[in-house]
Amino acid sequence: MSTPFEPGAPAGEGFIPLCVPEVRGNEWTYVKECLDTGWVSSVGKYVTRFEERIAARLGVGQAVAFTSGTAALHVALLLAGVGPGDEVVLPSLTFIAPAFAVRYLGAWPVLADVDPRHWQMDAEQVGGFLRQGCRQEGGQIINRATGRRVKALLPVDLMGHPADMDPLMELASEFGLTVVEDATESLGGLYKGRPAGRLGHIGALSFNGNKVITTGGGGMLVCDDQALAQRARYLSTQAKDDPLEYVHCQVGYNYRLSNIQAAMGCAQLESLDDYVAAKQRIQGAYREGLAGVPGIGFMEQAPWALSACWMSAVLVDPAAHGQDSRGLLGALHGQGIQTRPLWQPLHQSPALAGSHNLGCPVSERLHSQGLCLPCSVGLTPSDQERVILAIAAGQGGGSRAA
Ligand SMILES: Cc1ncc(COP(=O)(O)O)c(C=O)c1O
Known part of the structure; x- marks a missing residue:
């Protein structure tokens, strides 16, 4: 389906855009400090500060800064043990990024509907799928229709409204699945008084240009498990086993947020x-x-x-x-x-x-x-x-x- 204009098309006078960033705080000061001191890349005080402040804001133990929400989702799924030929259940109505993260791992989406009132992943349908559409085999959940192993649930807090997480977490514990909460749209939202992003086993945030706060592009992986966060940091910085001798025992990614972007993030977070x-x-x-x-x-x-x-x-x-x-x-x-x-x-x-x-x-x-x-x-x-x-x-x- 085509639309009569492309987002980002030249805007005339009086044009009202869909969603543009708001930059009105300490962004210039913090970014200038990075430029003045030469701390522009993926190490620096603002990366650490941004992680600490997001963790404090969400009340979560660990936060790891990424180049994008998609990258955070990719590594979150990898940490959840999702691999080639596995399946991850996610809502059909969402921006496609979480499904792409599933595909990066050679895994497949199982696409669930959303509920008509709140537009979030339909936990009842997911429960029906796990109970009737799957069988248990050697401690694993196998989709009867595809023969693939179901490994994780990936609810998306669509439009900034938290998904109904409690029933999904119950299903996850009943079926031994990991829940990765896609909270890329919901930073600042609450579910039963708890901050969105910390409701699953692992959460992913986005600081893309159109999000509530932005770093130009960026993301964050959040969790309570220190070992998991350490692994996320390792994988997102090219999996260096010996950084001096350049020894790498597995495939890593260049997924670390830069200090400049994190500086902007710290300023945005204040607002x-x-x-x-x-x-x-x-x-x-x-x-x-x-x-x-x-x-x-x-x-x-x-x-x-x-x-x-x-x-x-x-x-x-x-x-x-x-x-x-x-x-x-x-x-x-x-x-x-x-x-x-x-x-x-x-x-x-x-x-x-x-x-x-x-x-x-x-x-x-x-x-x-x-x-x-x-x-x-x-x-x-x-x-x-x-x-x-x-x-x-x-x-x-x-x-x-x-
Ligand atoms: C639901 C959802 N998931 C993931 C992403 C990916 O985030 P990013 O653009 O930071 O990669 C976005 C937005 O861009 C999104 O809306």
Whole structure:
């Protein structure tokens, strides 16, 4: 499905982008210090400080900085023992990065649906799959349909809203699986009062340019297990067994975040609470401003979640709204307002052909009806009002603005 513009296309005056970074704190000071002192690469005080502060923020024992969330997921899965021919269960409705991390290891995604209210991986369907769709063999869980070993669960905190982790953790302990929480969208969110990112056995964060806080590009692996974190550090720095003599006993990766990026991360982290509050306010204003507009719906906030509201999205019911989500996308684009559909469900992705699909009708509906709205931390109330009025005016047969 094509959209009438590419993200990052030149923006004219009055253009409202989907989601751009907010840089307004100590970024320049900290980065300048790296440049002035020559500590620009993957060792330096800011790497250590960024790790310590993320660990403290999440209340987790260990944090290891990576070049990206995808790299953190790759190593997290490797640490979970995922290998060639294994399977990892993840939601079909997500950005594709976690599935690619699975494929980097020669393993295969098992694609589960999301629940229609909160859009998170459907724990009931996953439980059904493990109970009825798998058999136990020599202490391993074997997918009856593919004959492959199921090794891990990879829930994604979609749109910044934590997945329902307790039932997934119960399934993991019942079936001996590792849970890698993809919290790349949910930093600052809470699940039953606990910070997103620390809810599984291993968590992955992202500091990509469009995330709640950014280092330009970057990620973090978090866990409580010191030995695991040590191994993550070793693997992400080319697996040096003797750094002086350049002895390497296994394949490593060049996945370590630079000190410059970490310096930016430290500065961004100082604003995390403000940024999350801004994102939550923006989402609240959409919910309020679009309440009662025919054919416009939202993801429900689960009672157990406090969403970081990384991304705000609406569902467009074409029959009630008078146009479908792509029609509305085009209409908004014509007014200089950037929006974006939700991700193509992964069970429909040609890049993942051969993955096991548990049946994902909800993901398909959300994909066809979903539209992500401008939600930059710096979105002004007047620009947001423009978006709300444009959506309301886009409905068949009337206008909220009238
Ligand atoms: C759900 C999800 N997982 C993983 C990633 C990958 O993070 P990164 O871009 O830092 O590699 C992203 C975002 O980019 C994401 O949205």
